[in-house]
Amino acid sequence: MSDELRKLPGDAVPDLDPVTFGVAFTRAMRRQRTAVHTPSLRTSVAIPRWLTARCLRTGGLTPADYVEAAVRCTPLEDQDLAEAVARGIVFPQAASEKPASPEEPKAVAAPVAPTDAVADILGDLASLDLDLDAIDDLSDLDALLAADQDEGDSELGAFDLFERLYSSADPGERALGELIHRFGGPAELEASAVRTVFLARVWVAKHLLAAVGELNPELCAFGVTAGYGRELRRACTEPWEVAGVLAGEADPALEPLLDDLLQHGASRELGRTLAFLAPHPAVAERRATFADAALGRALDLTDFAELVVGLGSWLDPDPDLLEASIAVSPRRALEAGAWLEQTFGIDLRPDLFDRWLRTRPRPDLGELALLAVATESWETALDGALQREVARLDGSHARLEEAVGLTAALVATGLPHGRHTARRLATEALVRVADAVLFLPLLDAFLERGVVPEVDPVLARARELGVAEEEVLDRLGQALEQLRQMVLTDAHDADRYQRLVQRVRSVPAPMMQELCACACASGNLEAMAALLAVDMGGAAAHLDDDQVASALGHKGIGGGNNLLVQWFTHRRGLRSTVAARIKEQVKATLLDEALDWVGQGDGSGERGLVPQQRSRPFRAGDGLDQLDLDGTLEAIVTSGRSLDQVTEEDLYASETARGRAALVVLIDISGSMSGGELAVCAIAVVMLLGRLLPEEVALAVFESDTHPIKGFQQTTDLDAVADQVLELQATGGTRADAALTWAADELAGVGEAEVRVLFLLSDYAFFEGEEVLKARSTALAEHGARLLAASHGYVSRDTLTTMLETMGGEHLEMDDLRRLPGLLLAALSRLGE
Amino acid sequence: MTTDPLALLSGAKITDLHDHQDIVLEGQYREAYDAMLDAHNAGLYVGLIGPVGAGKTALCRKFAEDLGKPFDWVTFSDLVRPSNLIGSFDPTLVFKYGFAPEAFSPGPFTISALQGGVFLANELNRGDEYVLNVLLDALEERKLYVPSLRSWYRVSDDFYLIAAMNPSEHRGTRRLPSAVQDRVKVWVELGYPKRATELKIVRSRCGEYELGAAQLELVLELVDHTRNDPAVERPASIRSSIGIARLAAERSKRLGKAVDNTTLAEAAKLVLGQAILMKPGRSREKYLESLLVRVLGTAGA
Incomplete structure (x- = not known):
């Protein structure tokens, strides 16, 4: 291929022609590590073809046409990035970040009759329209694409770029620097080969928009200051995030949003909105009046707590509010009190308890x-x-x-x-x-x-x-004393340690320190494993990271289910370095424990929950490979007719149903769950996903928020699920509205399913009133779902009864939550009956 | 009125599948059309991505009509099998002729590929990967294999494929297999149109009714709100705009009165009641009531 530019008549773009642009764009996109799709050779061929067609139709090419060609020839997920990269090629020195305006009028002229030059280029392009397996014809093109020359024009090193932004006098650049810092810093920029401000903005945009839905007030505020207000407004759907963006942009639309929230929003939304308004001094007065109005609406201490936490400063609650909270649900009131104590260090619980005791x-x-x-x-x-x-x-x-x-x-x-x-x-x-x-x-x-x-x-x-x-x-037999003696005497009997740790519930802190020091001094991994098995948090505080990683589960001491219990009980107290190291081990244990259960139960997961082979009349569109020959011949013979009298009505097709059940599992992990209970739930979650076909199960856990683990339409990645599940934390109150709505939405998206079940593990002490729960249960019942209610310990009978009456189903009471995986397997078997 | 089935079928048969209804080709639709035209002329297949009711199918139909080519389509789902695309054998004829062309009924994809038509693969990302792979040879190699005939057939040079789909984050969609994704080279995104364009579309679909500009503006205002409200997960489409306008006009005609805000509110409640989907925890009824009062001053009777 010639090195000269092959310009089309009317091509107004300097220094580029469609072919070199296509190649340059494809190379540049291949270097973008944030791109979802890696462009292939087909992209570098498609771009010049599209541009040629555009030129023939309109009579010329503009820079906007080049950028549009690059964007159009890129899958949707990467089109924003493609635009930025294309503009970087077409306008290499441009400071403007204005995107190609779709409103720009395009000159539509009659197509120009092709000249020799065009025919020449078309001839070249036509030669590219060969079987792409014939690489020899495209070797020049391929060589250009494979070349990895750095053509950076005005590029800084990633660290210098970050430094420049972070210390800039311009608030927008400084905010950009803050965002880079929060998304991993200059090291992450370097890893993504981001070295220009332009690409840094694209990189930050991607991270910022990926965090939408889980932004914090500072990220939101920095995002607006850095100039991402428009993108955030398009992407944000949570009202508090939208409020943060509008406040940052001093947008009058904030007012109606706040009014709407005050009228219809839940206290959680109001509280978070307060938090998101905090970084914006310009709306301080409005925030104060909003807070006053919201506090006036608080019905109980939970509402109050949401608002005060959002406000970020302590307010004394009204005594009447405390009385009302205790009267409605003392447990919830105490949970709210615990949360306030955690946040502000002020403990209302003694007062709450005394009030309750008086009643x-x-x-x-x-x-x-x-x-x-x-x-x-x-x-x-x-x-x-x-x-x-x-x-x-x-x-x-x-x-x-x-x-x-x-x-x-x-x-x-x-x-x-x-x-x-x-x-x-x-x-x-x-x-x-x-x-x-x-x-x-x-x-x-x-x-x-x-x-x-x-x-x-x-x-x-x-x-x-x-x-x-x-x-x-x-x-x-004084198991703790036995354990102590074994550690002090440097015993290495793994079996004995294993028996003892099952009987020792805790080790006093001074003793733990003494025993850890002794085990470290002698390098006794069995002793360290035993101490970690009894109290991972307490022991890990006195052991270094290598010792913890080596000793954990050593020779099977404290492994298996115990390791999971320890993880969920203590992981928040572990150093981040040691937590990261042992998480892989914990994950492997979780998968092993879960897959042990997977092997139990009836039937095979590959054939679906309720696999069935059935014969049905042949219908138009069925292939002959579906013909049930036995059934057909039997029908013909029974009818007494000969073969040449056979009609389509005599034919039968066989069909294997891939599963006729849809199971939605909701597990309540609100604040009362212990580490052991969380471990069992984690095993149950992974077990279910390993046991069933992906399209048969949807699963979420909930507390005051709902955390979908997997929907019906998603494939199952046990590794990713295990990662997610190991980060679960029992926290907050219990809001079932969103969880039940999610369940109904999932069931609405299911096509053929004769059996639809909602398996709900909870204490049924929900925040929502009976009306709301009845409405949600009715919606589920309308999708054909019946309720398999499971509980252990305390249960709110009224709520449970309401839901059972609305949806039908049964209640399974467990005296021990450890029965949960077995209970689920039994429930699955019954679904097939 | 005949009740003879054959006569009924014969009388109702459509020979020209082209939809001669005018479509409003401006704004994003004009740009999309131009992009599709360039892609077609360049021999590149195009993918149209947009939410439900954004006008993808109408645009494809217009495109095929302007090119003067036959138009066929298949809407993909879990239930679509290769035989629904390629064709199937009539078993009774197979008994007579064996696996021969005489027993084969070609499917819409085969017909389109061999006669050089425009084929719309609607909701392509809801199809099973096994089924989508059937398209690969035809798209790249320009030849089509019919397994039971054990024969390859040449795909017409005039054959053109358009893929239409909802964005991948929508419920029920899958990620396209990379082999298919890489063969569709031009991607055009359609959103909901700008107000002026949608107004023209609604007006063109309500030609038989007398609806004032102010009333149509109110209808679009309602629908627009659902598209910009963060509480709404699935907003109303253009079909909803058309539905509200037509229903309000028809109701007023029946009642013998002019279209007023109350009528619009009642029509909107009926149409939007199932057209929109709220985010978890948000009440659709409360939202609609608040919206109607805010825009129309009334939530209807």
Whole structure:
């Protein structure tokens, strides 16, 4: 190919012709690491062809035509980037960032009769229209494309570029620098080969727009200052983000938005809007009046908390509000109190509890366990409730089972007096056991829940019942002390460590420090593994990253499910470096645990939830490969006709249904979930996705927000799901509206599915009122879904009943959440019946 | 009125599939049309991407009509199989002739490819990859294989494919296989048109009614709000604009009164009630009521 430019008549673009432009553009796009699609040789061929056709139709070519050709010949996802790259080639020295205006009038002239030059170029182009496998013909073109010469014109190094922007006097450039810093800094720029301001803006735009939906107020404000207001306005859909953009641009549209929010918005939206207005001093006054109006609307402490957190400064709540919150839902009120305490360090919970106690003079242990607060009045109430509960113990199986549940709830409070009360209750229950057969199972039940009763009274009762002392002592055998001795004496017995860690619930902090130091000094990986297995957070604080990574799960000590429990319980307290290192190990464990379950249950995932082979009448459009020959011949023979009398009505086709069920799974991970419970949910989530065909299951977890894990239309990537699931955190209140709406939307998009089920694991103590829940349940019922409700522990009966009555279905009550994966598998089997 | 099925079919048969209704070719539609024309002349297949009701199919039909070529289409979904594109064999004829051309009924893609028509692959990104791969040889090699005939057929030089689809983030869509994506070389995005263009479109579809400019503006104002409101996940399309205008006009005609805001509000409620989809947690009824009051001053009777 000649090096001279092959200009078309009327081509007004200097220094470029369609072919060289096509090649240059394709090369430049291949260097863009943020591009979704890598352009192929076809792109470098398509661009000059398109430009030639455009030139023949309009009689000339303008720079806008070149840019349009590049944009049109690029898939939609990369068209913004393509425009920037194309403009960089067509206008190499241009400072303007104005995009090609689609309103620019184009001169439409009669097509010019081709001259020899055009025919010459068309001849070249026609020669490109060969079978692309014949690479020899395109070797020049390919060589040009493969060349990786850096033709940077006014390029800085990425670090210099960042420095220039970050320290610029211009607010827009400085904001751009801030955004680069927040998206990874100059190292990320360098990795993406971004070295000009123009490409830096494109790079930042991509990251900023990808973060839409999860922006924070600062990112939003910097985005507007850096000049991305227009793009953010197009992309943002959350009202608080839109408010942040409008405030940054001093747009009068902010006013109606705020009015609309005040009329229709939930407190969460109002609170977040307040946060997003904070960085903009120009709207400070409006923000203040908005806050006042919003606070006037707050119905309970949760609403109040949302607003105050958004406001960023403490306000004393109205006493009437506290009373109202306690009256509606004391548990929710305490959760809101915990959140406020976390944010502002001001603890309203003692006051809330005292108010509640005034309305409930004789609370029972169950209620007090749910409303646990570290105050003297709670402890006093607990003591009184314990006495009443002990008075009820009569040695019957039912009462003893209740006692087990209550001790678990008391331990779960995490408060010393709760644990102490649990211990006392367990002791009282055991000394009242009348039947020897029940004694050891009951003791095991308490120990499994981390409740160690007092040794002497329990031993005495065991003797009275004729239960072997060794059995009791072995169970009560001071596992912590044994562990301590093993570490101090540098023991390496992995099996023994494994047995002990299953019985040790916690290690006091000073002892943990002592034992970790000892294990480090002797390099005892088994000891370190045991300590990490008992308390990953506590042990990791005294071990370095390498030791943690090496010791975790060493020789199987504390691996498996225990590792997952430890991860969910302690990961927020881990150093980021060590968390990153052990996450891969935890992920592998999660996948192993989940895939163990996947292998259980009936049927095969490959054939779908409810695989079925069936025969149906042949219809137009069916291929002959679908013909059910046996069924057809049988029908013909039965009818007594001969072969030449066969009509299409006699034919049958066989069909394998790929699955006739659609299962939506919603799991409530609101604040009351422990690390162990989260671990079980994580296993259940991954198990489901590994077990079922992608189109059969949609899955989300929710607390105050809904986090879709996978929709019906998405493929399943277990690795990505495991990553996502390991970052779940039990937090916030329980808002079911968005989750149920998501479920209904997913089911609406399902085509053929004879069985549609919503599996919902929750305590059903939702923020929304009955009306809203009924409406959502009705919407689900209209999509044919029935409810498979699952719960463990406390459940809000009224809400559950409303939903069951509206949707139909059944309620599965678990006494132990660890049964969840098995329960799900059983539910799946029943779907096929 | 005949009840004879054969006579009914014969009398209703359409021989000319061209839609002679005028379309408004301005604004984004003009630009898209020009881009398609250039792509066609350059021998490059084009993909049209846009939301539901943006006018993709109408534009393709107009394009084919202007080129003077036959127009065929298939709307892709999970249920579309290769035989729906290529064609299938009549089993009863197979018993008689075997796997021979006499027993073969060509599908719309085969007909279009062999006679040199314009083929619209509608909702292409809802099709199964296995089915889409059937198109590859015809698009690149310009030849078509019919498996049971064990024969290759030459695709006419005049054959042209247009792919139309909703954006990939829409529910039910898939990512196009890269082999197909790379063969469609020109991508044109259509959004909802500018107000002036949409006004002309609605007017052209409501020709038999007397609707004032002010009333049409109100209809477009309503629809426009749904497209710009962050609470709305799926906004109203051009079809909704046309629907509201026609319904309000017809209702007023039936009631013997002029089209007023109340009539518009009632029509809008009926049309938009299922046309729009709200984001999770937002009430459609409350939103519509607020919108109607804001724009029309009334939420209807």
